[in-house]
Amino acid sequence: MEKTPPPATAPTPSTAPASSTASAPETPAAPAASRRSRTFLLTLGLTVALVVGCLLSAAIGAYSIPLGDVLSSVQHRIGLGGQALDRVGESVLWNVRLPRVVLALLVGASLGCAGALMQGVFGNPLAEPGVIGISAGAAVGAVASIALGLSFFGNWTITVCAFVAGLATVLLVYALSRSGSRTEVVTLILTGIAVNAFAGALIGLFIFFADNAQITQITFWQLGSLSQATWPKVLAVLPCAVAGLLIAPFYARKLDLLALGERPARHLGVDVERLRIVLVLVLALLTAAAVAVAGIISFVGLLVPHLLRMANGPGHRFLVPASALGGGVILVAGDLAARTVAAPAELPLGVLTALFGSPFFFWLLRRTRRRQGGWA
Incomplete structure (x- = not known):
């Protein structure tokens, strides 16, 4: 007579719950820790890349300045030791190179941050600041001041006209698109x-x-360039850039809620219309100031936020400030390439960003369409 095998022994109560309770808190915590680590590494990488790019851009050019001399001169100027360069080196560094580096940083940060805000407001990762006419309006103001020979602000006439026209265009677009409050x-x-x-x-x-x-001047302005960078131009864009870059991160959480949709965002306490008005004004301020001093530079506000979103997800608390850092990195590196690749000639910066940005944008379109299974 065959013996019936004994039933399988169940795990003891002391073992099973212990393993389940030990693993339960680790499951949600691990992705959060990984995301925080990735965010930290990306922020650190962007910061290091920006510092290195600024130093290289200040050192490399027709008149080469060693990196050690650049650091020594900066330390001397801010009273931390070091020593001044010779007369020519000091003039090249402080009157030509550094204004251009700082202007590239401000313009790139403004365009990158404006792109992140634009994509958040429209809920579309392929949106960019030129969609609502800021760049085109600023271009009209600049071209009109050149073609009509206006000079009521002296050397600042083109910049002022471009800035005012860019802001006026945004307000016009918003007024025309508004219906029933x-x-x-x-x-x-x-x-x-x-x-x-x-x-x-x-x-x-x-x-x-x-x-x-006048046509030559208009064409040169439309191509985008930082070759006319001076400290007064830096001071002209600085208040707008700093104001916009400081205001934008405070709306990151509301942008995250807006990403859920307008109706859910309203139920969660977001005044969608007010949020949209404020952010459109902020990105208009950033974009108009950047275009006014540098001309039309495309694709920075489109590509930088999209790349960072691919790397770290759609959270705006990281995306908005990181887009400013990334925009600064891209424009500092692009300006360095624009004035050294074809030396002694200088490539227009807007042309260079379009040459590299257009194929990448086409790749993004193909990738998005393929992942969504079509547009319909």
Whole structure:
């Protein structure tokens, strides 16, 4: 007679609960720790890249200055020891190189941060500051001041006209797209497209009536460049850039809630319309100031936030300040390449960013379409 095998021994109560309780808190904590570590490493990497890029940009050029001399001169100027360079080196570093480096940093940070805000407001990772006509409006102001020979602000006329026209264009787009005390994203985008087309027609009209010298100046401005960087221009963009960069992170949490959709965000206490108005004004301030001093530089506000979102997720508490850092890195490195790749000639910075940004944007479109299984 066969013996029935004894039933399998169940795990003792002391063992099973111990293992389950030991593993339970580790499951949610591990991704959070990994995300914090990745955020820290990305922030540290961007900061180091920005510092290294600024030092290299200050040292490399037609008149080469060793990195040690750059650091020594900076230490001497701020009273921490070091020593001054010779007369030519000191003039090149402080009157030519450093204003250009600081301006590239401010413009890049402004465009990167504005791109992150734009994508958050529109809920579309492929949006960029030019969508609602800021860049085109600023270009109209600059081109008009050149073609009409305006000079009521002296050397500041082009910058002032570009800045005022950029802000006025944003306010116009927002007023035209507003209906019943509300503004829909689709209406805002379509209005921006129409205003961009109208601004392009105005630019063409001004170019048609301009003489050859004015056409050359208009073309050079539209291509985007930092070759005319001076400390006064840095001071002109500094208040707008600092104000926008300081205000933007305070709205990161509300942007995260807005990403859930307008209706859920309203239920969670977000005044969506007020949030949209404030952020559109902030990104208009950042973009108009950047375009006014550097011309039209495309793709920085589009690509930098998108890359960071791919690397660390869509959380705006990291994305907004990191986009400012990333924009600064890209523009400092791009300006260094623009003035050294074809030396002694200098490539327009806007052309360089478009040459590298356009293929990458096409790749992003293909990647997004493939992952979503089509647009429909």
